Amino acid sequence: MPTTSPKSQHVLVLNCGSSSLKFAIIDANTGHEIISGLAERLGATTPSIKYKFNGAKTVINLVAGQAHAEAIDTLVSLIKDHSLDEQLIAVGHRVVHGGEHFTQSVLIDEKVIAGITQAATLAPLHGHANLLGIASAQASFEGLPQIAVFDTAFHQTMNEVAYLYALPYKLYTEFGVRRYGFHGTSHFYVAGQTAKLLNQPIEQSNFISAHLGNGCSVCAIKNGKSVDTSMGLTPLEGLMMGTRSGDIDPGLFNFLTTQLDYTAQQIDNLLNQKSGLLGISELSNDCRTIEEAAVAGNKKAILALDMFCYRLSKQIAAYMVPLQRLDAIIFTGGIGENSDIIREKVISLLAFLGLDCDQKANLNARFGQEGIISSSQARSKAVVMPTNEEWVIALDAANIAKEL
Numbered sequence: 001m002p003t004t005s006p007k008s009q010h011v012l013v014l015n016c017g018s019s020s021l022k023f024a025i026i027d028a029n030t031g032h033e034i035i036s037g038l039a040e041r042l043g044a045t046t047p048s049i050k051y052k053f054n055g056a057k058t059v060i061n062l063v064a065g066q067a068h069a070e071a072i073d074t075l076v077s078l079i080k081d082h083s084l085d086e087q088l089i090a091v092g093h094r095v096v097h098g099g100e101h102f103t104q105s106v107l108i109d110e111k112v113i114a115g116i117t118q119a120a121t122l123a124p125l126h127g128h129a130n131l132l133g134i135a136s137a138q139a140s141f142e143g144l145p146q147i148a149v150f151d152t153a154f155h156q157t158m159n160e161v162a163y164l165y166a167l168p169y170k171l172y173t174e175f176g177v178r179r180y181g182f183h184g185t186s187h188f189y190v191a192g193q194t195a196k197l198l199n200q201p202i203e204q205s206n207f208i209s210a211h212l213g214n215g216c217s218v219c220a221i222k223n224g225k226s227v228d229t230s231m232g233l234t235p236l237e238g239l240m241m242g243t244r245s246g247d248i249d250p251g252l253f254n255f256l257t258t259q260l261d262y263t264a265q266q267i268d269n270l271l272n273q274k275s276g277l278l279g280i281s282e283l284s285n286d287c288r289t290i291e292e293a294a295v296a297g298n299k300k301a302i303l304a305l306d307m308f309c310y311r312l313s314k315q316i317a318a319y320m321v322p323l324q325r326l327d328a329i330i331f332t333g334g335i336g337e338n339s340d341i342i343r344e345k346v347i348s349l350l351a352f353l354g355l356d357c358d359q360k361a362n363l364n365a366r367f368g369q370e371g372i373i374s375s376s377q378a379r380s381k382a383v384v385m386p387t388n389e390e391w392v393i394a395l396d397a398a399n400i401a402k403e404l
């Protein structure tokens, strides 16, 4: 990744979800994780913190009802107990929604908090958790620069033809209703790494990156910049995901409310929690479980995988309109980095784009291993590139802190 300096630059990276907090201390120079962990079930009856340090895994049980502030307090003690605070130069926060205001990472001050608060109206659950994380970290790490890194920022290069919905224009100008896109940090990182792997300048690279994890999105990257992406106003739009439906006919809302008496909250829950791979397989949202069931002949599991690949391939093909020329498709995220089955299926559906799949390379590119999985004759390459959003956050935070 980008510029490095010889001195170690330890950054605490915080990723606050509504009931969880992912954390890591990363050396921005190398990407090395000094400590990493997850606080989960925050605010519920059995909150806990799991962390990995020096190869050992430890679990700390929190008191019932304890939430982000207490989890961060415990984290601070943990960091101090291991004397990890002495080398910390900054705290980097993953912020899900930056609206139109934030096109790059920024040092957090009162104006930035106001901007994040405003953007949080577009993604209340995530936004509220991000703000809580920032407030707690500011209280606990007084004097350390706090930097916000936005999931939406990379996509701010899209033009209005790509980001507007065909709705009354005032919904955009007055309320900010438009496509923002997410997973920006991941798409940015894997595109940069793929350009290096293919030995071509990122400024002249046309890629389609597919971030396939529990959440899934595709991004069309032209000359290194995001020109379109499948997630929209919220991370619900686009691809079929673990529990999210992705694209549906908006007419469904009327049907569900008038015919089945659904409330807005129930619809939201249906589309976000009960759909996607889980909804179709009626088995699991976990791709591994579904793949195992499909191999054993489970028809709904086979259907779920077929739909997942079909919809993903259709979206990738659509991005040939803005790109015109494709250098490579990139697979990343838990599924993209590990599922040779899904990669092979998608590549075969997209063979008309000049893609092919080298079976051996495809099988080898797993468990954090990057690689080109197409043959040397392929007109467009297929690449597996493990993502590392935490490192990008650490780097941005370190670079901003350095300038202070």
Ligand code: AMP
Pocket (backbone or CB within 6 Å): 212, 213, 214, 215, 242, 285, 286, 287, 288, 289, 291, 333, 334, 335, 338, 339, 340
């Ligand atoms: P993430 O949100 O990036 O952690 O990705 C989670 C998804 O990756 C889940 O659906 C997992 O089942 C999937 N995944 C992880 N490892 C594998 C694997 N070896 N094969 C297939 N899917 C996997």
